[in-house]
Amino acid sequence: MHVVGGGSGGWSLRSDRILEARDEEPAASTGPGFGVYRALKSPRLIGECVSLLDRGGVAALVPASAADGYFDQVVRQVAHFAESRDTAGDTAAGGILALPTSGSTGSPKLVAIPAEGIVRFMEWGKRYFGFDASTVSLSLSPWNFDVSLLDTWAVLAAGGTVVAADAARLQDTDYLRRLVFEHRPTFLQTVPSTLDALVKAIAEDDVQESVTGLVLTGGVAAQVTRGAAARRFPSAVFYNVYGATEVNDCSIQELSAREFAEADTLPLGEPITGCDIVLGLPEGGHVPVDHAGDAEGEVLVRTPWMALGYLMDGALHPLPAVEVEGHRTLYPMKDRVSCTAGRLTYLGRRDRTVKIRGQRIDLDEIEQAARRTGLAGMACAWIGEEGSDAELHLAYTTAEHAPRPASGLQVRMQLSRLLPSFAMPNRLHLFDRPFPLNGNGKPDLPMIKKQTEGK
Numbered sequence: 001m002h003v004v005g006g007g008s009g010g011w012s013l014r015s016d017r018i019l020e021a022r023d024e025e026p027a028a029s030t031g032p033g034f035g036v037y038r039a040l041k042s043p044r045l046i047g048e049c050v051s052l053l054d055r056g057g058v059a060a061l062v063p064a065s066a067a068d069g070y071f072d073q074v075v076r077q078v079a080h081f082a083e084s085r086d087t088a089g090d091t092a093a094g095g096i097l098a099l100p101t102s103g104s105t106g107s108p109k110l111v112a113i114p115a116e117g118i119v120r121f122m123e124w125g126k127r128y129f130g131f132d133a134s135t136v137s138l139s140l141s142p143w144n145f146d147v148s149l150l151d152t153w154a155v156l157a158a159g160g161t162v163v164a165a166d167a168a169r170l171q172d173t174d175y176l177r178r179l180v181f182e183h184r185p186t187f188l189q190t191v192p193s194t195l196d197a198l199v200k201a202i203a204e205d206d207v208q209e210s211v212t213g214l215v216l217t218g219g220v221a222a223q224v225t226r227g228a229a230a231r232r233f234p235s236a237v238f239y240n241v242y243g244a245t246e247v248n249d250c251s252i253q254e255l256s257a258r259e260f261a262e263a264d265t266l267p268l269g270e271p272i273t274g275c276d277i278v279l280g281l282p283e284g285g286h287v288p289v290d291h292a293g294d295a296e297g298e299v300l301v302r303t304p305w306m307a308l309g310y311l312m313d314g315a316l317h318p319l320p321a322v323e324v325e326g327h328r329t330l331y332p333m334k335d336r337v338s339c340t341a342g343r344l345t346y347l348g349r350r351d352r353t354v355k356i357r358g359q360r361i362d363l364d365e366i367e368q369a370a371r372r373t374g375l376a377g378m379a380c381a382w383i384g385e386e387g388s389d390a391e392l393h394l395a396y397t398t399a400e401h402a403p404r405p406a407s408g409l410q411v412r413m414q415l416s417r418l419l420p421s422f423a424m425p426n427r428l429h430l431f432d433r434p435f436p437l438n439g440n441g442k443p444d445l446p447m448i449k450k451q452t453e454g455k
Helices: 043-054 068-087 115-129 148-157 173-183 192-201 223-232 257-262 363-372 408-415 445-452
Strands: 028-031 034-038 058-062 096-100 110-114 136-139 161-164 187-190 213-216 237-244 248-255 276-280 286-288 295-302 309-312 315-317 331-340 343-349 353-356 359-362 376-386 389-398 427-431
Touching: 028 068, 034 043, 034 068, 043 058, 043 096, 043 115, 043 148, 058 068, 068 110, 068 309, 068 315, 096 115, 110 115, 115 148, 115 248, 136 148, 136 173, 148 161, 148 187, 161 173, 173 192, 187 192, 192 223, 192 376, 223 257, 223 363, 237 257, 248 257, 276 331, 286 295, 343 359, 343 363, 359 363, 363 376, 363 389, 363 408, 376 445, 389 445, 408 427, 427 445
Parallel strands: 034 058, 058 096, 136 161, 136 187, 187 213, 213 237, 389 427
Antiparallel strands: 028 034, 096 110, 110 309, 237 248, 276 286, 276 295, 295 331, 309 315, 331 343, 353 359, 376 389
């Protein structure tokens, strides 16, 4: 089945080149001008979405595992928005793809991405990574996650092949190993949790020369995991990309296998062509990163493919915006970075800086320190209320190739070399299995906290 549309311009997604997907109707609720779909990895899902977007409709994707109540809430919101849009004659403005900002819990908050922006993003992806009919992409993330617009949509638009890995089976090493050996992918895009699963599925001596490009997105991967990936994919060019569902990718850093493996912290790189990135300086004022010199600040972004706003309560709400003189309105990412010669390095989330024991600490720094010990594969930190006191918790998984799980004492000793005493966790939680993941394939903090209760 080919999926070709003309109204949006640029649609030509070869959904007949999706392998390993389940050829079944996606669970959906549809109506005039809209469709809400569980993001089952099915070729028919791609066909339905593109057809609807091409007609100027609204296509919403929710996690395949979303609770029925959450799914019904999304249907009501999207149906109401589509009806009001149709009444106002707004469909001529083009199709909208609505993606949730996080997993399948809580009140739905959907990011409304315009079809014309998706086309621009796919064109950039095809050019930058050289996607063509020979490209074979192993799609490891759920299709309700914005990363699929690169490793699935852009690859199909270039005439390439997509191997649709079942997101529910990413911890099944035999399954992952079979996909890699059978299909010989040339392109991989992973978040840290799936990179960890991927390197565990492939033996040290099973070098995969077919992979020529590997993109890391959505977080910080442990150095030991990156080293394992570099050894397994020695022919690959590695990329670290930075962005959010609201703006998609906005900066990129290209690295050799050696650089990817040995870097203490991966740089976020330089702005993608056409993207505006501005630093909000601590002392006030704003400066574009290409004129920032050596500076630190908070990131403000505008991209050619950014969202129109949020779909909430049946209406379109604008994105948060900051007016910067000489620039159009920019989206505040709430991330702190350092800038050196126009290249960005991630420092932490503004909203993950907390106060404990009279001191301000950054939860991102705690997690990064845990990974730097070489004892933890993945790490997740949070503040919990224990009676009248706030306590710092750290959950961690065992690092790749560790001979045995690290004890709490071992982790504390290593952390003490990297963190001041006031930033040391009160409670450590060793997971003897991978972290539970949310609908976007990232660590699910509420579930992690729940599984540590009483320990």
